[in-house]
Amino acid sequence: MNANESAAGIASMCADMGRRAKSASRVLATTSTALKNRWLNRAADALTASTDAILAANAVDLSHASELNLSEAQVDRLRLTPARIHAAADGQRQIAALPDPVGRVLEGSTRPNGLEIRKIGVPLGVLFFLYESRPNVTVDAAGLAVKSGNAIILRGGKEAAHSNAALHQVLERALDAVGLPADAVQLVKTPDRAAVGALLKLSEYIDLVIPRGGESLIHRVAQEAAMPVLKHYRGVCHVFIDESADLEMAERIVVNAKCQRPGVCNAMECLLVHRDVAGVFLPQIGQSLQKRGVEIRGCAETCRLLPQAIPAKPEDYETEFLALILSAKVVDGLEAAVEHINRHGSQHTDAIVTRDLTAAQRFTAAVDSAAVVVNASTRFHDGHEFGMGAEIGISTDKLHARGPCGLQELTSYKYVVTGSGQVRE
Amino acid sequence: MNANESAAGIASMCADMGRRAKSASRVLATTSTALKNRWLNRAADALTASTDAILAANAVDLSHASELNLSEAQVDRLRLTPARIHAAADGQRQIAALPDPVGRVLEGSTRPNGLEIRKIGVPLGVLFFLYESRPNVTVDAAGLAVKSGNAIILRGGKEAAHSNAALHQVLERALDAVGLPADAVQLVKTPDRAAVGALLKLSEYIDLVIPRGGESLIHRVAQEAAMPVLKHYRGVCHVFIDESADLEMAERIVVNAKCQRPGVCNAMECLLVHRDVAGVFLPQIGQSLQKRGVEIRGCAETCRLLPQAIPAKPEDYETEFLALILSAKVVDGLEAAVEHINRHGSQHTDAIVTRDLTAAQRFTAAVDSAAVVVNASTRFHDGHEFGMGAEIGISTDKLHARGPCGLQELTSYKYVVTGSGQVRE
Numbered sequence: 001m002n003a004n005e006s007a008a009g010i011a012s013m014c015a016d017m018g019r020r021a022k023s024a025s026r027v028l029a030t031t032s033t034a035l036k037n038r039w040l041n042r043a044a045d046a047l048t049a050s051t052d053a054i055l056a057a058n059a060v061d062l063s064h065a066s067e068l069n070l071s072e073a074q075v076d077r078l079r080l081t082p083a084r085i086h087a088a089a090d091g092q093r094q095i096a097a098l099p100d101p102v103g104r105v106l107e108g109s110t111r112p113n114g115l116e117i118r119k120i121g122v123p124l125g126v127l128f129f130l131y132e133s134r135p136n137v138t139v140d141a142a143g144l145a146v147k148s149g150n151a152i153i154l155r156g157g158k159e160a161a162h163s164n165a166a167l168h169q170v171l172e173r174a175l176d177a178v179g180l181p182a183d184a185v186q187l188v189k190t191p192d193r194a195a196v197g198a199l200l201k202l203s204e205y206i207d208l209v210i211p212r213g214g215e216s217l218i219h220r221v222a223q224e225a226a227m228p229v230l231k232h233y234r235g236v237c238h239v240f241i242d243e244s245a246d247l248e249m250a251e252r253i254v255v256n257a258k259c260q261r262p263g264v265c266n267a268m269e270c271l272l273v274h275r276d277v278a279g280v281f282l283p284q285i286g287q288s289l290q291k292r293g294v295e296i297r298g299c300a301e302t303c304r305l306l307p308q309a310i311p312a313k314p315e316d317y318e319t320e321f322l323a324l325i326l327s328a329k330v331v332d333g334l335e336a337a338v339e340h341i342n343r344h345g346s347q348h349t350d351a352i353v354t355r356d357l358t359a360a361q362r363f364t365a366a367v368d369s370a371a372v373v374v375n376a377s378t379r380f381h382d383g384h385e386f387g388m389g390a391e392i393g394i395s396t397d398k399l400h401a402r403g404p405c406g407l408q409e410l411t412s413y414k415y416v417v418t419g420s421g422q423v424r425e
Numbered sequence: 426m427n428a429n430e431s432a433a434g435i436a437s438m439c440a441d442m443g444r445r446a447k448s449a450s451r452v453l454a455t456t457s458t459a460l461k462n463r464w465l466n467r468a469a470d471a472l473t474a475s476t477d478a479i480l481a482a483n484a485v486d487l488s489h490a491s492e493l494n495l496s497e498a499q500v501d502r503l504r505l506t507p508a509r510i511h512a513a514a515d516g517q518r519q520i521a522a523l524p525d526p527v528g529r530v531l532e533g534s535t536r537p538n539g540l541e542i543r544k545i546g547v548p549l550g551v552l553f554f555l556y557e558s559r560p561n562v563t564v565d566a567a568g569l570a571v572k573s574g575n576a577i578i579l580r581g582g583k584e585a586a587h588s589n590a591a592l593h594q595v596l597e598r599a600l601d602a603v604g605l606p607a608d609a610v611q612l613v614k615t616p617d618r619a620a621v622g623a624l625l626k627l628s629e630y631i632d633l634v635i636p637r638g639g640e641s642l643i644h645r646v647a648q649e650a651a652m653p654v655l656k657h658y659r660g661v662c663h664v665f666i667d668e669s670a671d672l673e674m675a676e677r678i679v680v681n682a683k684c685q686r687p688g689v690c691n692a693m694e695c696l697l698v699h700r701d702v703a704g705v706f707l708p709q710i711g712q713s714l715q716k717r718g719v720e721i722r723g724c725a726e727t728c729r730l731l732p733q734a735i736p737a738k739p740e741d742y743e744t745e746f747l748a749l750i751l752s753a754k755v756v757d758g759l760e761a762a763v764e765h766i767n768r769h770g771s772q773h774t775d776a777i778v779t780r781d782l783t784a785a786q787r788f789t790a791a792v793d794s795a796a797v798v799v800n801a802s803t804r805f806h807d808g809h810e811f812g813m814g815a816e817i818g819i820s821t822d823k824l825h826a827r828g829p830c831g832l833q834e835l836t837s838y839k840y841v842v843t844g845s846g847q848v849r850e
Contacts, residue, residue, distance in 0.1 A: 026767065030790045109812055115801055117811050122793070124823055207823055228653065228824040249846040256848035342451070364841045365455045368547070376540055376844030385849070386542050386840065387534055398549055398632055398837040399653045400825040412823040415811065416789045419801030421674040423681035424810070 007194055014198035017153055017186050018205030021126040024183035025151035029123050033100040035178060036147050040096035043174040044089040047139065050170050051085050057166035058135065061159060068159050073263070077134045078160055088136040088167075091390055095143040098389045101407045102149040116418040121411045123149030125207035128199055129392070130155045130221060132213035135163035142171050142185045144392050148410035151181075153206070155188040155196060157213075165189060196221075203227040210405075212393050230401060232393035234320040235265035235348035237378045240337040240363070242354035243274040247281050249375065250353040254285055256377040257351070259292045263322045265394060266349045266371075266381040270317060271328040272337045275301075278330045282306050294324045301330035317344045334359050338366045345369065348396055349381040370396060370403040432619055439623035442578055442611050443630030446551040449608035450576040454548050458525040460603060461572050465521035468599040469514040472564065475595050476510050482591035483560065486584060493584050498688070502559045503585055513561040513592075516815055520568040523814045526832045527574040541843045546836045548574030550632035553624055554817070555580045555646060557638035560588035567596050567610045569817050573835035576606075578631070580613040580621060582638075590614060621646075628652040635830075637818050655826060657818035659745040660690035660773035662803045665762040665788070667779035668699040672706050674800065675778040679710055681802040682776070684717045688747045690819060691774045691796075691806040695742060696753040697762045700726075703755045707731050719749045726755035742769045759784050763791045770794065773821055774806040795821060795828040 028036075047054070058080040065075050104121040111117060127150050129141050138154055145152035156164040168187040175182045188195050200209065203226040211221040212232045222229050239257055241250045257268035273281055278301060286306040289296060296302070297316045298309035309328065316327040317340075331337045334352075341350050351373035352363040364372045371381040383391030383404035391404045401409035453461075472479070483505040490500050529546040536542060552575050554566050563579055570577035581589040593612040600607045613620050625634065628651040636646040637657045647654050664682055666675045682693035698706055703726060711731040714721060721727070722737035734753065741752040742765075756762045766775050776798035777788040789797045796806040808816030808829035816829045826834035 026791075026793075029793065111810070111812060115805060115810075125793070228822075246846070252846060252848055260849055360843070364843075366451075368451075368454065368550070369839065371840040371842055373842040374844065376842060376847040377849050379849040380540060380842060380844075380847065381840070385536070385540075387536060397653075402837050403840050412827050414794065415796040415806070415828050417796055417798040417801060417805060418785070419799065419805075421671070421677060422801040422805065423677055424685055424802050424804040 010190065010192055010194045011198045013190075014195055015202060015205075017188070018126070018199065018202040020183040021151040021153055021186060022205045024181040025123065025125045025149075027181050028146065028149045028151060028184055029102070031149065031180065033102075035180065036100070036149075037096040039146060039174055039178045039180055040092045040143055042178055043139075043143070043171050044092040046170045046174050047085055047089040047092070047167070050166070051082050054085055054163065054166045054170070055080060055082070057162040060162040065159065070159060074159070078163070080135060080163060084136055088139040091136075091140055092143045095147050095390055095407075098147065098407055100147065101411045106413055113422050114420060115422055118416045119413050120416055121408070122414050124410060124412050125150060126205055127152045127410065128155070128206045128209045129153070130196065130209070130211045130213065130217060132157040132217070135160045135167060137212075138164050138167045138187075139171065140390055141392055144390055144407060144410060146180075146184055148407045150410055151184045151186075153186050153188065153199065155199070158191045161189075161191065197224060200224045201226050210392060228400070230393070230395055230405065231397050232265075233396040234346050235267070235396075236270065236318060236320050236344065236346040237266060237268050237349040237351075238270045238272055238337075238341050238345055239268050239351045239353065239378065240272040240331075240334075240341070241274060241277060241281055242334060242352055242356060242359050243276040244356040244359065245274075245277065245281075245353040246355060247277065247284065250281060251285050251288055253351065253353055253375070253377050255288050255292065257379055258289065258294060258326055259324065260377070260379055262324050264379075265320070266378050267322070268351075268378050269319065269321055269327065270344075271326055272331050272340060273328070274334075274337075275330050275332055278302075278305060282328070282330075289326065292324065294326050296326050296328055298328040299330055302328045320346070334362060338363065341367050341369070346396060347398075348394070349373065349378040351376065351378050370394070435615065435617055435619045436623045438615075439620055440627060440630075442613070443551070443624065443627040445608040446576040446578055446611060447630045449606040450548065450550045450574075452606050453571065453574045453576060453609055454527070456574065456605065458527075460605065461525070461574075462521040464571060464599055464603045464605055465517045465568055467603055468564075468568070468596050469517040471595045471599050472510055472514040472517070472592070475591070476507055479510055479588065479591045479595070480505060480507070482587040485587040490584065495584060499584070503588070505560060505588060509561060513564040516561075516565055517568045520572050520815055520832075523572065523832055525572065526836045531838055538847050539845060540847055543841045544838050545841055546833070547839050549835060549837050550575060551630055552577045552835065553580070553631045553634045554578070555621065555634070555636045555638065555642060557582040557642070560585045560592060562637070563589050563592045563612075564596065565815055566817055569815055569832060569835060571605075571609055573832045575835055576609045576611075578611050578613065578624065580624070583616045586614075586616065622649060625649045626651050635818060653825070655818070655820055655830065656822050657690075658821040659771050660692070660821075661694050661743060661745050661769065661771040662691060662774040662776075663695045663697055663762075663766050663770055664693050664776045664778065664803065665697040665756075665759075665766070666699060666702060666706055667759060667777055667781060667784050668701040669781040669784065670699075670702065670706075670778040671780060672702065672709065675706060676710050676713055678776065678778055678800070678802050680713050680717065682804055683714065683719060683751055684749065685802070685804055687749050689804075690745070691803050692747070693776075693803050694744065694746055694752060695769075696751055697756050697765060698753070699759075699762075700755050700757055703727075703730060707753070707755075714751065717749065719751050721751050721753050723753040724755055727753045745771070759787060763788065766792050766794070771821060772823075773819070774798065774803040776801065776803050795819065
């Protein structure tokens with residue numbers, strides 16, 4: 001088989017997956033909540049019952065980890081354990097317990113001419129989800145998709161290929177067992193990257209692409225996709241210490257936002273300090289952060305107040321470090337902080353520490369980010385902490401969905417108009 | 426100036442417009458409802474007061490209409506009259522009377538740890554709106570954008586260039602007069618199409634593109650845009666006559682949906698008739714439609730029952746005629762109708778006429794369209810008829826907004842999280 005035949009083969013295989021997903025999505029769109037929940041609970045039981053087979057597949061992936069030059073952190077994310085499989089199964093049961101977003105009446109009215117207008121939640125159709133590493137994301141994503149009435153095409157990382165295939169098989173069999181189309185949850189099994197390109201062209205079958213991974217993956221998808229993309233992009237998150245801040249609270253929040261889990265998108269990357277409190281606060285927080293091994297890259301004023309700080313380069317203020325590194329800057333006031341955040345941030349999560357109500361109001365109104373936080377850690381910005389249940393990602397887009405994307409965010413709506421023979425004059 | 430210099434000049438002019446729009450959008454995002462309404466009412470007064478100047482500019486456009494080979498219908502759409510200017514002014518006053526979508530609390534909760542979560546309506550930022558012909562759309566779009574806290578860049582058709590410039594000048598002066606940035610409403614004045622291409626690249630400044638016009642315009646925008654696009658696409662709208670339909674009601678609805686205003690997107694293009702009533706209904710409706718000069722392109726069964734019908738080609742079932750032409754097909758039942766609509770329709774507006782509750786429920790659940798109508802004309806699918814006030818278009822997309830796009834649909838949301846020092850464990 002030459003390269004062209006192979007490309008044609010992949011394109012036709014992908015088109016077939018798309019067609020089958022669209023057809024499954026038509027069934028799912030009108031599947032009862034009870035049946036979707038039956039699948040979720042059955043999948044949960046089957047995952048636990050299949051622990052040995054899943055761990056065996058995972059062992060194959062782990063045995064290839066060194067060939068793929070995976071870091072220790074990546075190997076840890078790839079590794080499944082009975083406890084992690086149990087947690088994935090539990091996630092499905094939690095999704096079953098959440099309200100069904102399909103069929104919700106979002107708004108409604110009766111018009112003067114007697115027409116009844118109802119705006120009703122409906123599935124999007126077919127999702128294409130690209131993700132890296134953690135194999136239990138396979139289970140979460142499938143659960144969220146089916147509960148929200150959508151078919152899903154999954155494309156995991158090649159390092160997790162065997163684990164994902166084993167998990168997918170369990171999910172697929174459970175679909176079959178409860179009488180739902182197995183095509184509702186499909187896994188792209190070829191490692192060929194051409195499959196991604198082929199799927200990204202299928203706007204007639206795929207309604208939304210969700211890439212979750214590194215910047216280069218997201219860039220590629222955003223550029224190539226012929227259908228809408230929901231981006232889970234970077235988090236360059238700020239904490240601004242206002243002149244009226246309770247500095248003890250400010251310290252607790254900064255340490256938590258930076259150090260509690262530095263490798264995630266809602267961790268803090270940049271500290272902004274009001275000039276009037278910088279002389280007191282920076283030396284105080286500098287000590288706390290130094291104890292925890294945080295490197296500080298600061299403006300001239302920061303470096304003057306904190307001997308340990310090294311001078312920041314301009315790009316440090318736009319970098320998602322995902323590590324124990326913090327950029328820091330002394331600003332003239334609230335407006336300068338807002339301006340810095342709106343210019344250099346990533347519209348993800350930004351916080352103010354203040355005792356001044358007017359400052360809190362101005363900050364939350366003027367900062368244009370998915371989550372704006374007053375007197376709490378940026379780390380709270382996620383679906384679980386917001387009480388929304390499981391999430392497929394945190395959107396940094398403003399269109400369609402912003403912030404945590406759970407079941408509701410995987411739906412659209414339609415207008416159902418019921419009359420008794422009305423015609424328009 | 427050579428072509429490259431000119432292209433560079435246009436790109437730099439567009440980038441400057443984008444930058445200024447973004448800067449104006451930051452101001453608008455936190456502008457009070459009262460001030461936005463003051464502008465709307467002032468603009469309304471100024472439009473009426475400027476009637477003579479606007480009509481003079483419109484006369485220049487009308488004098489070029491024959492050079493541009495405009496059809497009679499296009500000339501009629503281009504023509505402004507004192508009454509049409511008055512109506513445009515009145516539209517601004519109506520928008521002023523609508524609730525402000527910015528700052529609405531969409532959802533909210535207090536978490537077990539005391540964090541207060543509020544999901545709040547916010548503007549999208551900067552809109553780029555491309556439209557054809559009717560100059561009063563300039564006024565409507567600007568009004569909707571500013572009321573929803575967005576800056577807007579307008580690009581009308583070249584046939585309306587003088588009219589749009591005159592209207593824009595009135596709107597711009599009113600912005601200045603009330604103390605809002607004049608850059609909130611900008612008009613692309615160069616007729617060079619390269620300006621559209623340059624603006625479609627500016628994803629850092631423009632948050633959403635809304636093309637409203639012919640298919641080729643929408644295609645070009647969807648292909649070239651580096652930012653999200655909200656498409657007001659074609660309406661291939663169906664009416665299905667179920668076996669249990671009140672045939673007198675069915676006739677009234679079909680005549681209204683096809684003939685009341687055939688040139689609009691929510692007019693009916695295809696009639697589907699249940700086999701069991703085709704023998705009675707088709708001859709009956711055939712007469713009514715013939716009287717009104719409607720050409721019918723039908724399936725073999727339709728042609729057998731209706732001597733006036735001509736055989737339909739496959740593409741007739743996917744065509745938005747926007748004229749007194751109707752495709753027609755006899756189907757075996759409800760499921761065949763649903764299947765036909767989901768396969769050949771455009772997900773715009775589809776109706777069923779029935780007396781059977783189960784049929785109505787199945788049709789509204791299974792047809793995947795922005796509006797699904799029971800026992801009423803498809804013509805009701807618009808923002809005014811739904812009680813939403815003015816609209817910038819009817820979205821045929823499923824992401825972000827579906828159906829009529831008014832003030833709410835021009836907004837996103839943010840999460841405002843207020844704590845008292847909470848950190849994450």
